[in-house]
Amino acid sequence: MNTRRFGLIALPYAWLVLFFLSPLVIVIKISVANEAVAIPPYTPLFEGGRLHVTDANYLLLLSDSLYWKAYWGAIRYAAIATILTLLIGYPLAYGIARTPVRWRNLLLMAIILPFWTSFLIRVYAWIGLLKENGIVNHALLSVGLIDTPLRLIDNDFSVLLGLVYAYLPFMVLPLYAQLEKLDPALNEAAADLGARPLHIFWQVTLPLSLPGIAAGILLVFIPAVGEFVIPDLLGGPKTLMIGKILWDEFFTNHDWPTASALAIAMLVLLALPMGLMRRLLRGIA
Amino acid sequence: MNRLSLFLVASLIFGFVFLYAPIASVVVYSFNASRLVTVWAGFSLQWYGALFENEAIGRAARVSLQVALIAATGALGLGTLAAYGLVRYRRFAGRTLLAAMTTAPLVMPEIISGLSLLLLFVALEQATGWPQGRGIATIAIAHITLGIAFVAVIVEARLSAFDRSLEEAALDLGAGPVRVFLTITLPLIAPALAAGWLLAFTLSLDDLVIASFTAGPASTTLPMVIFSSVRLGVSPQINALATLILIVITVLVAGANRLLRVR
Amino acid sequence: MQIERLTKRFEPDAQPAVNNVSLAIDRQEFFALLGPSGCGKTTLLRLIAGFETADTGVIAIDGADMAGVPPYRRPVNIMFQNYALFPHMNVARNVGFGLRQERKPRGAVDARVVALLELVKMRALAARRPGQLSGGERQRVALARALAKEPKLLLLDEPLTALDRKLREEMRFELKHIHQRVGITFLMVTHDQEEAMSMASRLAVMNEGRIEQEGSPEHVYENPANRFVAGFLGAVNLFEGKVAGAEAGLLIVDSEAGRLAVAHSPLAAGTAVAVAIRPEKLRFMTARDTTTPNVLPGIVRTIAYRGEASTCQIELASGQLVRGTMSNGDGKAPVFLPGAALSLSFTPDAARLLQS
DSSP, X not given: OOHHHHHHHHHHHHHHIIIIIHHHHHHHHHHTSOBOSSSSSBOOSEETTEEOOOOHHHHHHHHOHHHHHHHHHHHHHHHXXXXXXXXXXXXXXXXXXXXXXXXXXXXXXXXXXXXXSOHXXXXXXXXXXXXXXXXXXXXXXXXXXXXXXXXXXXXXXXXXXXXXHHXXXXXXXXXXXXXXXXXXXXXXXXXXXXXXXXXXXXXXXXXXXXXXXXXXXXXXXXXXXXXXXXXXXXXOXXXXXXXXXXXXXXXXXXXXXXXXXXXXXXXHHHHXXXXXXXXXXXXXX | OHHXXXXXXXXXXXXXXXXXXXHHHHHHHTTBSSSSSSSOOOBOOHHHHHHHXXXXXXXXXXXXXXXXXHHHHHHHHHHHHHHHHHHHOOOOXXXXXXXXXXXXXXXXXXXXXXXXXXXXXXXXXXXXXXXXXXXXXXXXXXXXXXXXXXXXXXXXXXXXXSOHHHHHHHHHTXXXXXXXXXXXXXXXXXXXXXXXXXXXXXXXXXXXXXXXXXXXXTOOOHHHHHXXXXXXXXXXXXXXXXXXXXXXXXXXXXXXXXXXXXX | OXXXXXXXXXXXXXXXXXXXXXXXXXTTOEEEEEOOTTSSHHHHHHHHXXXXXOSEEXXXXXXXEOTTOOGGGSSEEEEOTTOOOOTTSOHHHHHHHHHHHTTOOHHHHHHHHHHHHHHTTOGGGTTOOGGGXXXXXXXXXXXXXXXXTOOSEEEEESTTTTSOHHHHHHHHHHHHHHHHHHOOEEEEEESOHHHHHHHOSEEEEEETTEEEEEEOHHHHHHSOSSHHHHHHSSXXXXXXXXXXXXXXXXXXXXETTEEEEEOOOOOOTTOEEEEEEOGGGOEEEETTOOOSSSEEEEEEEEEEEOSSEEEXXXXXXXXXXXXXXXXXXXXXXXXXXXXXXXXXXXXXXXXXXXXX
């Protein structure tokens, strides 16, 4: 390796080792430390020349059903939201790919724009719509469809709605990229050989869009599992997701070792999908 | 074929109404004269007025802008170097690790990035005395790390599609490597650099979770202010603030999109 | 297959892509639609396949009107120019795709697929994906796939364009051979006149959405109906002029190159015409030989050696450049070098009269 090369790569390399890799090592370290009334609130790894390692935090995660429920809750919410996003996002992406070229860029822009605009604001918007005296209830009451306001917020429905809404562009974009690449002659060839429109979809379009579907599923599922803002703002006290529990352990209970153990648990859960995602990303680049 | 098209048109309409109706409701009610979010009481700009007199929000906005400018610029530099190294140097010791570290933050849940960086800063302070407490610098470092990944992915894609023979033609015509980079490579990847910078900038402006972990008491960012206010309920002032943010970002993105298309 | 007065416009006010086309193709014919790109030949093919809908006119196959019949119910299959093989299916599944749509029993589908792969000599590669095939192999698979359902009419959209030159010439013979074996009507679209003439039993020349001329390759080549056909199908030399009169059963034309005699029915004196003569019908003579009619003195400018013959550019006294073909056959014919003076001549019945 010559010096120019080294100089070029050394800077980002050092930065990422220091600020991406080593923090993860520290999380592992603190997850095996004891909670302590100190600043920082955990026991050091080495003290008096001896190594202090404890499995207490992990045992706590395993023994307390709250963590299990949060773990399972995150998977469940994320999985259902991913399926719903796929069901809404696929026809949307297909529709955009099928519109005439001059409209396509505009529609694509319209999908990307919410992705750039504040996540927090988009989640916040639903509070105004869904709360008990919110816009949706108000509208339904005034047209006489309902007599008493519906409970639309602080439940499973609102959390799923928020997740689907926030992550829909993540599903549509890779699907569109895949569908747009498909040669229309393939559809014509299938029709010419006697396949009806629905069969063409099942036998040609859908199998050829599988890479896009895989990318979309991972892009939605991974961040949804770790989501904190949506369950916090749109979910009620019964909404248990691992991200929300982690936040509470850290900011409310100041239990850094348990928060770290939760982070490691989440990483283990996401290791497989994250690995898959990296492979897909490499395929695209 | 026609039935399918009808279904697709319906999906498009449903999809875009779903995406934009909530945003539209925020914008519309920011001009509502009433404090109640659901009752329309006539057009008013009073919440915008109140917003500009709100010192906490003004301070937070300045912090956010400072952080975002530093973060986007830092991420652009480091991300471009990483992408250039990854695309142009096919083999070097630790290449796989660099590739992994540049893409992993893309899929890393923010809450883990935030927690781990905070723990690093605390440990560093304990060991070396730096950073003294947390503030704009620590948030910016966290956001640079996140932004590197996004910049690198965009620039990497652009560099991979780049026709190397253009650079070879310039070398053949007598331009030195530095000259070639400045006059050929840089202009051709400029759209990707602009897009990368802008993405890093908006991500930083938007981030709540990582900033919450890495901010100090004197460096509250705009999303943090919005979040603590939103937890207490819907407020028309937040609607007004949201509208302003939406306008700024829409203008920026539309501008960037035009930049990218004129090549 | 019968086409009557077919018209298709893509934009309401634009020039029609297919303009009032009528065409009849017999069973088991190998018919070629020949024309430059953008002449409407591909649109015509897509109308027959059912991917486009005509504004007016009728397409009938075996007497059945195809109006409103979707592509998947037409007894027509098409071989696409880029082959449009399904990338996620192997060769055998691609070929069997159409048969599976008819829900034929698996055994029957498999047997037919094997027979087709045998026909196109691709049986050994049945398990490959299209991405692992060469251009020629893909073409064979596309052909087998389009033949699988034994369509009444097989449409071929520029079937050989994507292949390199040597392969293209081999595939011409092979396509003809397969045509004879399967007994299916072939309708081929091409911009390559050599391809059309060497493969088709009948052809039609299209231009700007219209059919300019239709007939056997020999007939169309020897008797082009107009300047476009004459120029598109092979090379031609044109001498513009006016009819001067008739003499001994020949029509006399006063042209820029002098007085020319052509075998043609009488025309009124003064009619503007062009005398068309193919390069290979021009005889090369030494400069002094002026005994025969239709003699054009000139000087050889350039010679392009092509192996079996040489193509020469000759500048006539009028300044007009004329193309001639000099055979390299037996070494007895006189050989001319660039700069040499010579005379070109042709017999009155070798030339054709084109009216403007």
